Amino acid sequence: MPRILVVEDNAINRELLCDWLEAQDYEVLSAEDLGGAQRLLQGEQPDAVLLDVQLGGEDGLSLAVWMRRQPEFSGIPVIAVTAHAMVTEQQRFLQAGCNACISKPVDFKLLSRELDKWLAPLQNRHSRV
Ligand code: MN
Numbered sequence: 001m002p003r004i005l006v007v008e009d010n011a012i013n014r015e016l017l018c019d020w021l022e023a024q025d026y027e028v029l030s031a032e033d034l035g036g037a038q039r040l041l042q043g044e045q046p047d048a049v050l051l052d053v054q055l056g057g058e059d060g061l062s063l064a065v066w067m068r069r070q071p072e073f074s075g076i077p078v079i080a081v082t083a084h085a086m087v088t089e090q091q092r093f094l095q096a097g098c099n100a101c102i103s104k105p106v107d108f109k110l111l112s113r114e115l116d117k118w119l120a121p122l123q124n125r126h127s128r129v
Pocket of ligand 1: 008055
Protein backbone atom coordinates (compact mmCIF):
# COMPACT_ATOMS: atom_id res chain seq x y z
CA MET A 1 0.00 0.00 0.00
CA PRO A 2 1.12 3.58 -0.54
CA ARG A 3 2.94 5.26 2.30
CA ILE A 4 1.58 8.57 3.55
CA LEU A 5 3.46 11.12 5.64
CA VAL A 6 1.20 13.10 7.98
CA VAL A 7 2.67 16.41 9.18
CA GLU A 8 0.48 17.90 11.90
CA ASP A 9 1.44 19.60 15.16
CA ASN A 10 -1.82 18.92 16.97
CA ALA A 11 -1.64 15.47 18.59
CA ILE A 12 -5.38 14.79 18.41
CA ASN A 13 -5.65 15.81 14.75
CA ARG A 14 -2.54 13.82 13.94
CA GLU A 15 -3.90 10.71 15.61
CA LEU A 16 -7.26 11.10 13.89
CA LEU A 17 -5.62 11.30 10.45
CA CYS A 18 -3.17 8.49 11.16
CA ASP A 19 -5.89 6.18 12.52
CA TRP A 20 -8.10 6.79 9.53
CA LEU A 21 -5.24 6.21 7.06
CA GLU A 22 -4.25 3.00 8.83
CA ALA A 23 -7.84 1.82 8.73
CA GLN A 24 -7.69 2.34 4.94
CA ASP A 25 -4.56 0.13 4.90
CA TYR A 26 -2.13 2.92 4.09
CA GLU A 27 1.32 2.78 5.57
CA VAL A 28 1.62 5.85 7.79
CA LEU A 29 4.52 8.01 8.89
CA SER A 30 3.97 11.08 11.02
CA ALA A 31 5.81 14.19 12.11
CA GLU A 32 4.81 17.08 14.33
CA ASP A 33 7.11 19.76 12.93
CA LEU A 34 9.18 20.75 9.90
CA GLY A 35 12.42 19.30 11.22
CA GLY A 36 10.77 15.95 11.95
CA ALA A 37 9.17 15.88 8.51
CA GLN A 38 12.46 16.63 6.76
CA ARG A 39 14.24 13.91 8.74
CA LEU A 40 11.56 11.37 7.82
CA LEU A 41 11.62 12.36 4.16
CA GLN A 42 15.33 11.80 4.02
CA GLY A 43 14.99 8.34 5.57
CA GLU A 44 12.01 6.80 3.85
CA GLN A 45 10.21 8.32 0.91
CA PRO A 46 6.45 8.56 1.27
CA ASP A 47 4.14 8.38 -1.75
CA ALA A 48 2.19 11.43 -0.59
CA VAL A 49 2.28 14.06 2.17
CA LEU A 50 -0.66 15.44 4.14
CA LEU A 51 0.54 18.80 5.35
CA ASP A 52 -1.01 20.91 8.06
CA VAL A 53 -0.34 24.46 6.98
CA GLN A 54 -0.17 25.84 10.52
CA LEU A 55 2.46 23.90 12.43
CA GLY A 56 2.42 25.78 15.70
CA GLY A 57 4.87 28.64 15.15
CA GLU A 58 6.10 27.18 11.86
CA ASP A 59 4.73 27.73 8.38
CA GLY A 60 3.83 24.30 7.01
CA LEU A 61 4.03 25.66 3.48
CA SER A 62 7.79 26.01 3.78
CA LEU A 63 7.95 22.19 3.70
CA ALA A 64 6.19 22.19 0.31
CA VAL A 65 8.54 24.91 -0.94
CA TRP A 66 11.55 22.95 0.31
CA MET A 67 10.33 19.68 -1.22
CA ARG A 68 9.81 21.27 -4.62
CA ARG A 69 13.46 22.36 -4.65
CA GLN A 70 14.77 18.83 -4.01
CA PRO A 71 14.75 16.60 -7.10
CA GLU A 72 14.11 13.48 -5.00
CA PHE A 73 10.99 14.96 -3.37
CA SER A 74 9.71 17.26 -6.09
CA GLY A 75 7.36 14.62 -7.52
CA ILE A 76 5.72 13.60 -4.24
CA PRO A 77 2.12 14.87 -4.06
CA VAL A 78 1.47 17.27 -1.18
CA ILE A 79 -2.08 17.80 0.05
CA ALA A 80 -2.43 20.84 2.29
CA VAL A 81 -4.82 20.58 5.22
CA THR A 82 -6.01 23.89 6.52
CA ALA A 83 -8.63 25.72 8.47
CA HIS A 84 -8.55 28.44 5.82
CA ALA A 85 -11.00 27.38 3.16
CA MET A 86 -10.75 30.68 1.34
CA VAL A 87 -9.92 30.55 -2.34
CA THR A 88 -7.19 33.18 -2.03
CA GLU A 89 -5.48 31.03 0.60
CA GLN A 90 -5.79 27.93 -1.56
CA GLN A 91 -4.02 29.73 -4.38
CA ARG A 92 -1.17 30.57 -2.02
CA PHE A 93 -0.88 26.86 -1.12
CA LEU A 94 -0.86 25.76 -4.74
CA GLN A 95 1.76 28.39 -5.56
CA ALA A 96 3.94 27.09 -2.74
CA GLY A 97 3.93 23.68 -4.42
CA CYS A 98 0.98 21.87 -2.87
CA ASN A 99 -1.03 19.76 -5.31
CA ALA A 100 -4.36 20.14 -3.54
CA CYS A 101 -5.92 21.63 -0.47
CA ILE A 102 -8.60 20.32 1.87
CA SER A 103 -10.14 22.14 4.78
CA LYS A 104 -10.48 21.22 8.43
CA PRO A 105 -12.38 19.51 9.90
CA VAL A 106 -11.30 16.90 7.37
CA ASP A 107 -14.04 15.37 5.26
CA PHE A 108 -12.70 11.83 4.92
CA LYS A 109 -14.67 11.13 1.75
CA LEU A 110 -13.02 14.11 0.14
CA LEU A 111 -9.61 13.13 1.47
CA SER A 112 -10.10 9.63 0.10
CA ARG A 113 -10.91 11.07 -3.34
CA GLU A 114 -7.85 13.33 -3.28
CA LEU A 115 -5.56 10.48 -2.26
CA ASP A 116 -6.97 8.24 -5.00
CA LYS A 117 -6.46 11.02 -7.49
CA TRP A 118 -2.87 11.83 -6.57
CA LEU A 119 -1.80 8.25 -5.96
CA ALA A 120 -3.37 6.96 -9.18
CA PRO A 121 -0.22 7.31 -11.31
CA LEU A 122 1.65 5.34 -8.66
CA GLN A 123 -0.96 2.60 -8.54
CA ASN A 124 -0.93 2.29 -12.33
CA ARG A 125 2.81 1.93 -12.20
CA HIS A 126 2.52 -0.84 -9.62
CA SER A 127 -0.17 -2.71 -11.49
CA ARG A 128 1.92 -2.84 -14.66
CA VAL A 129 4.75 -4.65 -12.87
MN1 MN B 1 -1.72 22.92 13.24
